[in-house]
Amino acid sequence: MADLHELTIHDAHDRLRRREISAVELTRSVLEQVDRRDGEIRAYLTTTRDLALAQAEMADQAIARGEQIGPLAGIPMAIKDNMCTAGVRTTCGSRILHSFVPPYDATVVRRLRGAGAVLVGKTNLDEFAMGSSTEHSAFHVTANPRDLSRVPGGSSGGSAAAVAADEAIFALGSDTGGSVRLPASFCGVVGLKPTYGRVSRYGLVAFASSLDQIGPLTKDVTDCALVLSAIAGHDPCDSTSLDWPVPDYARSLVPEIRGLRIGVPKEYFVPGMQPGVEAAVRAAIGKLAEMGAEVAETSLPHTRYALDAYYIIAPAEASANLARYDGVKYGLSLDETGDVFAAMERTREAGFGPEVKRRIMLGTYTLCAGYYEAYYLRAQKVRTLIKQDFDLAFQRFDALAVPTAPTVAFRLGERISDPLSMYLTDVCTVTVNIAGIPGLVVPCGEAEGLPVGLQMLGPAGGEETLLRVGYAYEQSRQSRRRVS
């Protein structure tokens, strides 16, 4: 029998319901795993041990009273430290929010607490979610659990590493240009970036508001569906949240994809891609065809402009969003001279790390009079073309299958001093945020001894199809493992 911290949500739920285990036992097992592993992985910025045990106790009491518990009741989770947790420090991996304690819960946190999930702690990230390796945290780096000399990916690297190392049963991340999907691929877990507006952003500390979306990081596709069902839906506190009905996503988990039309856009197999990564992704796509999907190559011609458009749009929005850190309402405040502008400049100089400063500078530059048309407006027009590429593709295909990144997890320190090479890590993921569509990453084998993730893209609201394809693929791998 697996140790309790190794369980998936659905396995743990079955055992809780049958009263074979208690939520307190499950939580203790996860906390012990944190004690064992987090010294070297460093996935967490804050752990909430007492809160976790108290919440687990409440779940056990509900079970003891004979209540019908929901699928997340008593399940230990980790939350990326850019989502507000009432009474629990929320730093965004930044010195400027080093001691910020939010007075309210983000909507996703409120929903998960309402569903009875147990908060183990808050996970590390690139400062304000700006980065692809989690090395830009102001506090410490996080190691990839599969190889401690490598990055976990970013920016939700702490959440992905926590799930991969069984230091949480599931986690939430946020994805602005690939920040859920890249670490999922690098750490060998499942990650979903939902349709823009599917999940409320209320209480998610804003990076780039037209691109940000919260998504689950889980051990399998079934768990992903369970978490999405819990966090999706309209929220009056987020005017960009969609009022579309929320299906029971677990019902889309049918291992049957015969006749499903899956496109393979050639532009995602970029020059310089590691051969082992391409081979693993192509083999996974071959498996989908073997299971009866109609697979065909296609072209999304504007894909190669997406990265440049993204690195104009995202920093521009960030430079506006981060104007709020002025040392007046909360956060670090350095006022040495009594001059209001000098105080702001000093506070922001001391509070922000190099990558955040770089993006504020880049975003301010491209929004300047004289450059606005050449950069920002141009990028927004390219955004139209990228969205049109997808609209056309989804007239022919139910989903697209592509790589998540050109490489497996790279070494700690390898790209930190070259911002452009770090940005290029996101070349296969930014398109999804630009077009507002969903993207699901499922582990599809290894290259160079490290995990590779298959990324599947769908039209807006297409999460059910993605989960179905992901589930069917995952089942085929598990049955193969059982045979061998």
Add this chain to the structure above:
Amino acid sequence: MAISREEVIHVATLARLGLTDEEIALFGEQLGSILHHMESLSELDLSGIPPTAQVIPLRNVERPDEVRPSLPHSDVMANAPRREDGCFRVAPVFEGP
């Protein structure tokens, strides 16, 4: 290719961002090479293409103008670096009389 020191300082002032001398030099170089990479976008003929600011099919989201409970005042002020009489205290912005 690097952007000039004066330009870096100008942009930093607009962003109310203090920078060290090393950062001014480093960002001048790095922003220059990043912006150079972005010139790929000028290959495209974008005449007649409308810009997209956001992708969801929502326009003018409104809600009823109803009084709802809000956070207690003490919670709102709890993180404030400087307080006075229940307000945020800031340095003077305008010159005195």
